[in-house]
Amino acid sequence: MTTDYQQARIALGARLHELRTEASLTVRELAERCGWPFSKVSKLENARQTATKKDLETWAAGVGRPDVAVELVGKLDGMESTYRSWRRQLAGGHRVVQDALGAQHEKTRVFQAFSGTIVPGIFQTAEYARSALARYADLHGVTRDIEAGVASRIRRQAGLYSAEKTYRVLIWEAALYVRICSADVLRAQLDRLVSVNGLGTVELGVIPLNADVRLAAGDDFWIYDGKLVITETWHTEMWLDGPDDVALYSKIWDALAEGAVYGHAAHRVLMRSRAALDLA
Structure with missing residues (x-):
């Protein structure tokens, strides 16, 4: 994975972490709201997994901030327009x-x-x-x-x-x-x-x-x-x-x-x- 791509993923994870802590939610609490295993929340926040658009929309709803979904998806689109995985393209x-x-x-x-x-x-x-x-x-x-x-x-x-x-x-x-x-x-x-x-x-x-x-x-x-x-x-x-x-x-x-x-x-x-x- 390229350094620039990983840095962009780290920045997105930091924003997700910020939204969760602002909502005073633990990792397990947010995972329950989203219907995910708690490990997924941790992976997204720590840039060990790339979020999908649906993931970001679910996260925004889970922290009670559906209005930030557009912002989060915009960050993901910026990453994907620059770094286009062959598997996704093909x-x-x-x-x-x-x-x-x-x-x-x-x-x-x-x-x-x-x-x-x-x-x-x-x-x-x-x-x-x-x-x-x-x-x-x-x-x-x-x-x-x-x-x-x-x-x-x-x-x-x-x-x-x-x-x-x-x-x-x-x-x-x-x-x-x-x-x-x-x-x-x-x-x-x-x-x-x-x-x-x-x-x-x-x-x-x-x-x-x-x-x-x-x-x-x-x-x-x-x-x-x-x-x-x-x-x-x-x-x-x-x-x-x-x-x-x-x-x-x-x-x-x-x-x-x-x-x-x-x-x-x-x-x-x-x-x-x-x-x-x-x-x-």
């Missing part, structure tokens, strides 16, 4: 997740991205995207709707041919070797990367394994028009629009870009990975 299907990214993509003109683990979605073939989504879907136990998710992801690639958009994408060389798909699918994917490297809208930087770098590879991320960062971990996707967060990720991108090669040099790295695959 409950609505892969298309919903991909369409949300597509909506942000539509209104963005300049993209900066770094991927150290996988070929970025904007460059993926349908077969590679299908394999990637299927593997992560299996991890989270949500395997329906994959084809709709693939179709939505591929639709975003129309932007690659729009003169109004610019893609400045960094890929760590290791991502070119990750066998998240069959050898044939990866071979076609590498060929696809070679072709997009020549597009006028794309500035593709590849960071060789032996490059001198200022920073080691970390989480994959995208910066949208210098105003929003979307990054992800195993359990959550984060949408960060705070100026300090955006500035930090921009600084990280600049540092990583210093170790990248472009143009013909990037082409040589791509062909090296392609040749290694053929020899495997």
Whole structure:
């Protein structure tokens, strides 16, 4: 769990504790009013469990302050709009997740991205995207709707041919070797990367394994028009629009870009990975 998310959960727990003590209720007394085990009250107050909207409405009624339900739910919504767990997002299907990214993509003109683990979605073939989504879907136990998710992801690639958009994408060389798909699918994917490297809208930087770098590879991320960062971990996707967060990720991108090669040099790295695959 991210530190910022936990801090937000701690702040919400402190507010719940405040409301309970103001109502002169013990943990057990509030639990009885809410129809919960007393341990749940303790977990919510001490940030060991994330409240649902219904939990917060029940808490507000339990302490005799139904008027604060809107405030509490607002705090939860703020947390959830920034930190979007994969399990919660995928409950609505892969298309919903991909369409949300597509909506942000539509209104963005300049993209900066770094991927150290996988070929970025904007460059993926349908077969590679299908394999990637299927593997992560299996991890989270949500395997329906994959084809709709693939179709939505591929639709975003129309932007690659729009003169109004610019893609400045960094890929760590290791991502070119990750066998998240069959050898044939990866071979076609590498060929696809070679072709997009020549597009006028794309500035593709590849960071060789032996490059001198200022920073080691970390989480994959995208910066949208210098105003929003979307990054992800195993359990959550984060949408960060705070100026300090955006500035930090921009600084990280600049540092990583210093170790990248472009143009013909990037082409040589791509062909090296392609040749290694053929020899495997």
